Amino acid sequence: MPSPRKTRTKTPLRRWRESKAAQRARGKEIISRLREKYPNAAAELNYGSAFQFLISVILSAQTTDVTVNRVTPNLFRKFPTAKALADSSQAEVEDLVRQTGFFRSKAKSIRVASAQIVDEFNGEVPRTMDELLRLRGVARKTANVVLGEAFGLASGVVVDTHVKRLAQRLGLSEATDPVKIERDLMKVLDKEDWIFAGIAIIWHGRRVCDARNPDCDTCELNNICPSSTSPTRPTRSPFTAKLSA
Template sequence: MSPRRKLPPTKKRALEVLARLKNLYPDATCSLDYETPVQLLVATILSAQCTDERVNKVTPALFARFPDAPSFAEADVADIEALVKSTGFFRNKAKNIQGACRKIVTDFGGEVPQTMEELTSLPGAARKTANVVLAHAFGINAGVTVDTHVKRLSNRLGFTQHTDPRKIEPDLMKLLPQPDWENWSIRLIYHGRAVCNARKPACDRCQLADLCPSAQG
């Protein structure tokens, strides 16, 4: 193993990691399939403890049957459950989807709201979901989406010492320019899938290794 080298200051490292991630994954984007903000909201709720790939297999039939908030709001919840069953925790997800869409219809005129406070008032929509919807449906960077990949890699890279996503998010927001908050999350997710996986990170082929304290040994 090569001698441990002194790493640059944390903020400088974060900006360099961001630049490298942009070069590594220039076309990275949200991997959920959707056409409207409400469809993105529903897909993001379904993605909890489920792969985006699985969600994308479920949503074509789901959105064909229920294309908008009013149709979800008026549905028999058992019909939603049947269509989302393979995503896991399907009863709770179906309940939250219908609850969120009913509130969108009654409180927001049938349109998905565009503020963090309003979005997180919807059933099933915590900050992670709200960040995804705001960034990808409306181009609003209100925060940093912290999923399991972002949580794991941010810790390995030494950008936070926390394990709670609610505490990790402000640590990352302090290090990164606001316009890049969602860029960071999406590209870190790609890197987590491709290189820095949970069980055996491939440090030997990682282009961030010289900036990563975990790879330094």
Template structure:
């Protein structure tokens, strides 16, 4: 599989300046850019991110508090009876599918990578339950490698409203963001945009009046707001 690459850039300087200003304001608003998931190493982050599909980070953290103590490495997940894993994950949505993916992924890690999490996109996305979004989370936050930009539902929504993309597919949204956001900001930017999507730019009833980014936001896709027309 060829590495993902954004298209050649034809952005105007003012677009890059606005993107840089957004990064600065996000950094001021959310100085701690670490993800909300609890983890101590890349394997724990991989497991937590797989579990986070269709679940809140809070729900995942409640489960992984005990899970990580019981299963400290890939070998322990690989050898666990599937019924035990399902029981440990029972409070999460799609827990049976997630248990199966985790055990299968752990077996691959044990057999191919000596129990370690690989540091290449093309190797990560071969694991069951791991797509590009999960791989970007692990590579960025687990290894500090800005390979791409995480695009979840919050990043997709907020980046559209901010006018950073007009695309709907995650891969195309990511390409637009990679073109506009400086590479050194990719990891922190996606985490902060997720925070902002939860705190201010919610799917329903976004808090535009108190939004820290409102002076930089065209509110694409949202109706005009008289209090912001100055």
């Protein structure tokens, strides 16, 4: 007889009642602590140009950076530029990106996006959100990653599954829609922190604030996180007390 399935215990999502000023002060402290913990936080995809980074990010959907990094050396050796990839055949690209999953759709997306870059942007990856969103396979998350990592341009905050989870746990957003979460984070965080915040929160989600088993006891944010299960978690926002003092 099969053993009964274990019930997964979800980390409770809590919020402190705090003013916008207190929330912004807490957001600033969150980023400060993440900068101390992850001073070299950056995208974990391997690339040699803005074009190669864009293609890698498109391929990273629903798979790991490790898998993409295994695939792209051969892909970029054969098709190092947008023109080369635009002129490729669907079959040969599918074969090269098969390991990333959804390989037919991804092969089509990167080939069409490459053709768009050649035809509409003179072979150069565009540097604005609106232009990037015109490319096949590119939504706001991909565009934000490319603008921040490849060009150092802060147009928003990257929201992936880790950022969505941590924004909710940290009480920085109650939304479930990624676009609404991004808007909330843009209000709470200083613009100069937007690029770092997206990457650092992803790192923290991968390394500490796991979806199933967050390590609250050793987390550097446990006393400023309303959802923390650590004994050090205060019952109300410590920044409300500071601002009212």
